[in-house]
Amino acid sequence: xxxxxxxxxxxxxxxxxxxxxxxxxxxxxxxxxxxxxxxxxxxxxxxxxxxxxxxxxxxxxxxxxxxxxxxxxxxxxxxxxxxxxxxxxxxxxxxxxxxxxxxxxxxxxxxxxxx
Amino acid sequence: xxxxxxxxxxxxxxxxxxxxxxxxxxxxxxxxxxxxxxxxxxxxxxxxxxxxxxxxxxxxxxxxxxxxxxxxxxxxxxxxxxxxxxxxxxxxxxxxxxxxxxxxxxxxxxxxxxx
Numbered sequence: 001x002x003x004x005x006x007x008x009x010x011x012x013x014x015x016x017x018x019x020x021x022x023x024x025x026x027x028x029x030x031x032x033x034x035x036x037x038x039x040x041x042x043x044x045x046x047x048x049x050x051x052x053x054x055x056x057x058x059x060x061x062x063x064x065x066x067x068x069x070x071x072x073x074x075x076x077x078x079x080x081x082x083x084x085x086x087x088x089x090x091x092x093x094x095x096x097x098x099x100x101x102x103x104x105x106x107x108x109x110x111x112x113x114x115x
Numbered sequence: 116x117x118x119x120x121x122x123x124x125x126x127x128x129x130x131x132x133x134x135x136x137x138x139x140x141x142x143x144x145x146x147x148x149x150x151x152x153x154x155x156x157x158x159x160x161x162x163x164x165x166x167x168x169x170x171x172x173x174x175x176x177x178x179x180x181x182x183x184x185x186x187x188x189x190x191x192x193x194x195x196x197x198x199x200x201x202x203x204x205x206x207x208x209x210x211x212x213x214x215x216x217x218x219x220x221x222x223x224x225x226x227x228x229x230x
Contacts, residue, residue, distance in 0.1 A: 047218055
Protein backbone atom coordinates (compact mmCIF):
# COMPACT_ATOMS: atom_id res chain seq x y z
CA UNK A 1 0.00 0.00 0.00
CA UNK A 2 1.09 3.52 -0.67
CA UNK A 3 2.01 5.78 2.23
CA UNK A 4 2.59 9.52 2.39
CA UNK A 5 4.56 11.11 5.23
CA UNK A 6 4.79 14.75 6.21
CA UNK A 7 7.34 15.03 8.99
CA UNK A 8 6.72 18.68 9.86
CA UNK A 9 3.53 19.07 11.94
CA UNK A 10 3.99 22.85 12.02
CA UNK A 11 6.03 25.44 10.14
CA UNK A 12 6.18 29.21 10.30
CA UNK A 13 7.45 31.92 7.97
CA UNK A 14 7.70 35.68 7.89
CA UNK A 15 5.60 37.50 5.32
CA UNK A 16 7.52 37.90 2.01
CA UNK A 17 9.98 35.13 2.93
CA UNK A 18 10.27 31.62 1.45
CA UNK A 19 9.29 28.38 3.15
CA UNK A 20 9.61 24.74 2.13
CA UNK A 21 7.26 21.98 3.25
CA UNK A 22 8.50 18.40 3.07
CA UNK A 23 6.78 15.23 1.92
CA UNK A 24 7.99 11.70 1.29
CA UNK A 25 6.02 8.80 -0.13
CA UNK A 26 6.37 5.11 -0.67
CA UNK A 27 5.06 3.26 -3.70
CA UNK A 28 5.89 0.39 -6.01
CA UNK A 29 3.99 1.96 -8.93
CA UNK A 30 5.76 3.67 -11.80
CA UNK A 31 2.81 5.77 -12.95
CA UNK A 32 1.36 8.18 -10.40
CA UNK A 33 0.52 11.76 -9.54
CA UNK A 34 1.48 13.88 -6.54
CA UNK A 35 -0.40 16.88 -5.19
CA UNK A 36 -0.28 19.62 -2.62
CA UNK A 37 -3.64 20.70 -1.20
CA UNK A 38 -4.29 23.74 0.95
CA UNK A 39 -6.98 23.70 3.66
CA UNK A 40 -7.70 27.11 5.21
CA UNK A 41 -9.83 27.47 8.37
CA UNK A 42 -12.95 27.31 6.18
CA UNK A 43 -12.11 23.58 5.71
CA UNK A 44 -12.38 23.86 1.92
CA UNK A 45 -9.77 21.68 0.16
CA UNK A 46 -7.97 23.67 -2.54
CA UNK A 47 -5.59 22.11 -5.06
CA UNK A 48 -2.35 24.11 -5.06
CA UNK A 49 -0.12 22.20 -7.46
CA UNK A 50 0.30 18.79 -9.06
CA UNK A 51 3.18 16.76 -10.49
CA UNK A 52 3.03 13.84 -12.91
CA UNK A 53 5.65 11.22 -12.05
CA UNK A 54 6.70 10.76 -15.67
CA UNK A 55 7.62 14.44 -15.99
CA UNK A 56 11.17 15.31 -14.96
CA UNK A 57 10.47 19.02 -14.90
CA UNK A 58 9.30 20.36 -11.55
CA UNK A 59 5.82 21.90 -11.57
CA UNK A 60 5.36 25.61 -10.90
CA UNK A 61 2.22 27.66 -10.23
CA UNK A 62 2.96 31.34 -9.62
CA UNK A 63 4.59 31.54 -6.15
CA UNK A 64 4.32 27.79 -5.59
CA UNK A 65 6.84 25.29 -6.90
CA UNK A 66 7.82 21.73 -6.12
CA UNK A 67 11.08 19.82 -5.86
CA UNK A 68 10.27 16.33 -7.13
CA UNK A 69 12.98 13.75 -6.49
CA UNK A 70 11.58 10.51 -7.93
CA UNK A 71 14.43 8.22 -6.90
CA UNK A 72 14.33 9.53 -3.34
CA UNK A 73 10.50 9.53 -3.35
CA UNK A 74 10.49 13.10 -2.12
CA UNK A 75 8.06 15.87 -3.07
CA UNK A 76 8.55 19.21 -1.31
CA UNK A 77 6.55 22.41 -1.77
CA UNK A 78 8.27 25.80 -1.88
CA UNK A 79 6.21 28.92 -1.26
CA UNK A 80 7.96 32.10 -2.31
CA UNK A 81 7.05 35.64 -1.20
CA UNK A 82 4.76 34.23 1.50
CA UNK A 83 1.51 36.07 2.08
CA UNK A 84 -0.83 36.14 5.07
CA UNK A 85 -3.40 34.32 2.96
CA UNK A 86 -1.04 31.36 2.63
CA UNK A 87 -1.63 30.46 6.28
CA UNK A 88 -3.40 27.09 6.27
CA UNK A 89 -2.98 23.36 6.68
CA UNK A 90 -1.12 21.85 3.72
CA UNK A 91 -1.55 18.25 2.68
CA UNK A 92 0.64 16.22 0.37
CA UNK A 93 -1.31 13.57 -1.54
CA UNK A 94 -0.62 10.63 -3.86
CA UNK A 95 -2.75 9.12 -6.60
CA UNK A 96 -1.77 5.91 -8.36
CA UNK A 97 -2.14 5.84 -12.11
CA UNK A 98 -4.71 3.06 -12.03
CA UNK A 99 -6.35 3.86 -8.68
CA UNK A 100 -9.66 5.31 -9.95
CA UNK A 101 -8.66 8.70 -8.58
CA UNK A 102 -8.29 7.54 -4.99
CA UNK A 103 -6.07 9.87 -3.01
CA UNK A 104 -3.73 8.94 -0.15
CA UNK A 105 -2.97 11.93 2.07
CA UNK A 106 -0.17 12.80 4.44
CA UNK A 107 -0.83 13.97 7.97
CA UNK A 108 -0.64 17.64 7.08
CA UNK A 109 1.56 20.61 7.99
CA UNK A 110 0.14 23.72 9.65
CA UNK A 111 1.72 26.82 8.12
CA UNK A 112 1.69 30.07 10.09
CA UNK A 113 2.63 33.32 8.34
CA UNK A 114 3.87 36.14 10.57
CA UNK A 115 3.38 39.77 9.47
CA UNK B 116 -22.55 25.68 -10.73
CA UNK B 117 -22.66 24.71 -7.06
CA UNK B 118 -19.86 22.12 -7.45
CA UNK B 119 -20.00 19.51 -4.67
CA UNK B 120 -22.60 20.06 -1.96
CA UNK B 121 -22.96 18.19 1.33
CA UNK B 122 -25.73 18.08 3.89
CA UNK B 123 -25.82 18.57 6.78
CA UNK B 124 -22.90 20.84 7.69
CA UNK B 125 -22.97 19.83 11.35
CA UNK B 126 -24.54 16.92 13.21
CA UNK B 127 -24.50 15.56 16.74
CA UNK B 128 -25.54 11.95 17.29
CA UNK B 129 -25.87 9.72 20.31
CA UNK B 130 -24.07 6.37 20.28
CA UNK B 131 -26.16 3.82 18.41
CA UNK B 132 -28.16 6.31 16.34
CA UNK B 133 -28.10 6.15 12.57
CA UNK B 134 -27.86 8.84 9.95
CA UNK B 135 -27.12 9.44 6.28
CA UNK B 136 -24.75 12.07 4.94
CA UNK B 137 -25.82 13.37 1.56
CA UNK B 138 -23.53 14.45 -1.27
CA UNK B 139 -24.38 15.78 -4.72
CA UNK B 140 -22.29 17.14 -7.60
CA UNK B 141 -23.43 19.06 -10.66
CA UNK B 142 -20.27 18.65 -12.78
CA UNK B 143 -21.37 15.41 -14.47
CA UNK B 144 -18.41 13.59 -12.92
CA UNK B 145 -18.16 9.82 -13.13
CA UNK B 146 -16.33 9.18 -9.87
CA UNK B 147 -17.24 10.12 -6.32
CA UNK B 148 -15.49 9.61 -2.97
CA UNK B 149 -16.05 9.80 0.77
CA UNK B 150 -13.17 10.72 3.08
CA UNK B 151 -12.91 11.31 6.80
CA UNK B 152 -10.50 13.76 8.42
CA UNK B 153 -9.29 13.17 11.96
CA UNK B 154 -6.85 15.45 13.80
CA UNK B 155 -3.25 14.61 12.96
CA UNK B 156 -4.16 11.94 10.39
CA UNK B 157 -5.03 13.77 7.19
CA UNK B 158 -7.91 12.53 5.03
CA UNK B 159 -8.59 8.83 4.68
CA UNK B 160 -10.76 7.22 2.04
CA UNK B 161 -13.87 5.46 3.34
CA UNK B 162 -15.62 4.38 0.12
CA UNK B 163 -15.55 5.38 -3.50
CA UNK B 164 -17.65 4.96 -6.61
CA UNK B 165 -15.65 4.81 -9.82
CA UNK B 166 -18.80 5.13 -11.91
CA UNK B 167 -22.57 5.09 -11.54
CA UNK B 168 -23.71 1.71 -10.30
CA UNK B 169 -20.40 0.71 -8.69
CA UNK B 170 -19.04 1.19 -5.18
CA UNK B 171 -15.94 -0.13 -3.46
CA UNK B 172 -14.22 0.00 -0.10
CA UNK B 173 -11.43 2.39 0.69
CA UNK B 174 -8.97 2.39 3.58
CA UNK B 175 -11.44 2.69 6.50
CA UNK B 176 -14.86 1.25 5.47
CA UNK B 177 -15.90 -0.44 8.73
CA UNK B 178 -19.09 0.96 10.22
CA UNK B 179 -20.21 2.65 6.99
CA UNK B 180 -22.33 1.89 3.95
CA UNK B 181 -22.72 3.88 0.75
CA UNK B 182 -25.21 4.25 -2.06
CA UNK B 183 -24.54 5.71 -5.50
CA UNK B 184 -28.12 6.79 -6.06
CA UNK B 185 -27.47 8.16 -9.56
CA UNK B 186 -24.63 9.92 -11.33
CA UNK B 187 -25.08 13.06 -9.22
CA UNK B 188 -25.58 11.65 -5.72
CA UNK B 189 -23.44 9.53 -3.39
CA UNK B 190 -24.63 9.02 0.19
CA UNK B 191 -22.79 7.70 3.26
CA UNK B 192 -24.73 5.91 5.99
CA UNK B 193 -23.76 5.24 9.58
CA UNK B 194 -26.02 2.43 10.79
CA UNK B 195 -25.03 2.53 14.47
CA UNK B 196 -22.86 5.53 15.27
CA UNK B 197 -19.88 5.13 17.60
CA UNK B 198 -17.71 7.82 19.26
CA UNK B 199 -14.80 6.66 17.06
CA UNK B 200 -16.75 8.00 14.07
CA UNK B 201 -16.53 11.55 15.36
CA UNK B 202 -14.78 13.27 12.47
CA UNK B 203 -15.12 15.70 9.58
CA UNK B 204 -16.47 13.97 6.48
CA UNK B 205 -15.66 15.15 2.97
CA UNK B 206 -17.29 14.14 -0.27
CA UNK B 207 -15.38 14.63 -3.53
CA UNK B 208 -15.89 14.01 -7.22
CA UNK B 209 -13.76 13.80 -10.35
CA UNK B 210 -13.98 12.74 -13.96
CA UNK B 211 -11.26 10.13 -13.47
CA UNK B 212 -9.97 8.21 -16.47
CA UNK B 213 -6.96 5.91 -16.67
CA UNK B 214 -3.84 7.59 -17.95
CA UNK B 215 -5.11 11.11 -17.43
CA UNK B 216 -5.32 13.58 -14.62
CA UNK B 217 -8.62 15.08 -13.58
CA UNK B 218 -8.84 17.38 -10.61
CA UNK B 219 -10.76 16.09 -7.62
CA UNK B 220 -13.28 18.61 -6.29
CA UNK B 221 -14.21 18.57 -2.61
CA UNK B 222 -17.38 19.53 -0.79
CA UNK B 223 -17.34 21.82 2.27
CA UNK B 224 -17.39 18.94 4.75
CA UNK B 225 -19.73 17.70 7.50
CA UNK B 226 -18.59 17.91 11.11
CA UNK B 227 -20.05 14.91 12.95
CA UNK B 228 -19.88 14.43 16.70
CA UNK B 229 -20.97 11.17 18.32
CA UNK B 230 -21.51 11.33 22.08
